[in-house]
Amino acid sequence: MVTIPAPFPAARFRRMRASDARRRLMRETTLTVDDFIWPIFLQAGENDETPVPSMPGVARLTTDRAVKAAEMAAGLGITAICLFPYTDPASRTEDCAEAWSPDNTTNRTIRAIKAAVPEIAIMTDVALDTYNALGHDGFVVDGEIVNDETVEALVKMTLAQAEAGADIIGPSDMMDGRIGAMRAALERDGHQNVTILSYAAKYASAFYGPFRDAVGATAALKGDKKTYQMDPGNTDEAVRLVARDLAEGADMVMVKPGMPYLDICRRVKTELQVPTYAYQVSGEYAMLKAAEANGWLDGPTVMLESLLSFKRAGCDGILTYFAPEAARALKAGA
Structure with missing residues (x-):
């Protein structure tokens, strides 16, 4: 049922915008620190970090520094982080064996963070690209x-991460049937409480460029990923893929990229009514940071506006590199 407002001047929509208190009273969508998952890039070594030039303010962290980052995130109220490793080109192989080594950078970092910050949820990435000589x-x-x-x-790879203590498995590979296989293996090996947040609708997008720089996959990649990631022109397919992954045992689902695909977020949430997340990807982050650096946009304001757009589109949470900055901004504005 659509409510028809009284004619002007009996209805003046500006009345409810006249003060901050009234605007807050009628606000339909709100953003809180509980909505954030913070992606962190990892590298081998000790007490070191390497800035990612295409992502201002983002760096790859050694395990000890990742632990400190997790402690900082927990202190800000961020409830989850997501780990993405950089693998030295010399360690990349066509058989990708490092991906499931119990002592690879990701698994060592999971154990270290769990020992120091047990309350924070750790999400991991499940895909072979950062270990694959062919990208x-x-x-x-x-x-x-x-x-x-x-x-x-x-x-x-999933079982190695679960054994290390991962709370949330994030399959980002877009292979068919992988959710069912992962869920069956987790159940079989006693990891019934490990959650799967499936990248169910991951598009073959040009917005991933800075991320590939961060994990060292840009130079390694041969060809493109269009045979397994989604065509940007499709929406019905996204809904079918999400429904399939849920049927196979996914607990939550992801749309990636974020802002260019808010229509997909809305369709998934409206039609399937499941926990729905979006990834505000590296290209989105880099664009906003570049515009801020050039004085073209008010950085803190557009950051929060962009994050709010995900919630308005129906998302339950957002993976965003802005998480610590946004958490501080929300705290300051409280």
Whole structure:
């Protein structure tokens, strides 16, 4: 039922905008620190970090510094972080064996953070691209990114991360059938409480460029990812993919990228009514930071406005590199 307002001047919409108190009383959508998952880039070494030039304010962190970052995040009220490793090119192989090593950078960092900050939820990335000499999310055989063999490897990667103490598994590979295989393996090996946040609708987007710089995949990538990531022109397919991943055992679902795909977020939330997340990806972050650096936009204001747009579109949470900055801004404005 649509309410028809009284005619002007009986209805003056500006009345409810006349003061901050009234605007807050009628605000439909709010943003809180509980909405954030903070992505952190990792690197090998000790007490060191490497800035990512295409992502101002973002750096790869060694495990000890990642622990301090997690402590800082918990202090700001951020409830979850997501770990993405940089793998030295010399350690990248076509069989991607480092991906499921119990002592790789991600798994060592999970254990260290859990020992120091047990209350923070740790999400991990499940895909082969950062370990693959060819830069793809799956195995490459005769020029083809093969599905079923890749799923077997992703299951091994999932179990290694669960054993290390990961709370949330984030499959970002877009292989068919991987959620069912991961869920079955987690159940079988006693990890019933490990959550799966599936990148169910991940598009073949040009907005990922700075992220690939951060994890060292830009130079390694041969070809593109259009045979396994989604076509940007499709929406019905996104809903089908989300429904499939839920049927296979995903607990939450992700749309990636974020702001260019808010319509997908709204469709998923409205039609399926499930925990829905979006990833405000590296390209989105880099654009806003570049505009702020050039004085073209008010950085703190557009940051919060962009994050609010995800909530308004129906998202329950956002993966965002802005998480600490946004948390501080929300605290200052409280």
